[in-house]
Amino acid sequence: MMKKYVLVILSIAFLCGCTSNHVSINQSEMSQSEMETIQLVSSLGMKDELVAVKNRIVIGMVFSGDKDVIQDASLYRSSTEGNYDMIGVFYPNDMDACLSYIDDFLISLKNECNKNYPEEVFKISNAIEKHNDTKIILVVSSDIEKARLEVENVLENQ
Secondary structure, X not given: OHHHHHHHHHHHHHHHHHOOOOOOOOHHHOOHHHHHHHHHHHHOOOOOOEEEEOHHHHHHHHOOOOHHHEEEEEEEEEOOOOOOOEEEEEEEOOXXXXXXXXXXXXXXXXXXXXXXOHHHHHHHHOOEEEEOOOXXXXXXXXXXXXXXXXXXXXXXXX
16 A cells, blocks of 8 residues: 555656646747747847737737738737736738737727826837838837837848
């Protein structure tokens, strides 16, 4: 009886020890927008603050469910209540429509913040929204100047 009990406890301990809370993602499985977003998150020193938002949620939240307007999207957003920091990289099918959706999204965030977190309105009002011919980068951060430099660096070095 004691041997079975010890064997069961050791098996459970072994199985628990083999699991990990860290999920590793193979870079070959990541989209271009996700790699670029992770690069921006890292370069802005926000790795511990931001979490990835699922693609279907990004399409619903930012693009009002219009999945035809975007070909690839990645968004990382603060998981802290009342913090609206975010970094997103979007590859649009229709640049003008995407820019319009992003502007509408930022306006709705400002309206939400006016009611609940007025101290965040400044960050959202000064969001970095830059694009070139192929992608749009959105950054909402309290360090506006650093964010602007990093976004311009990413857009220049593609």
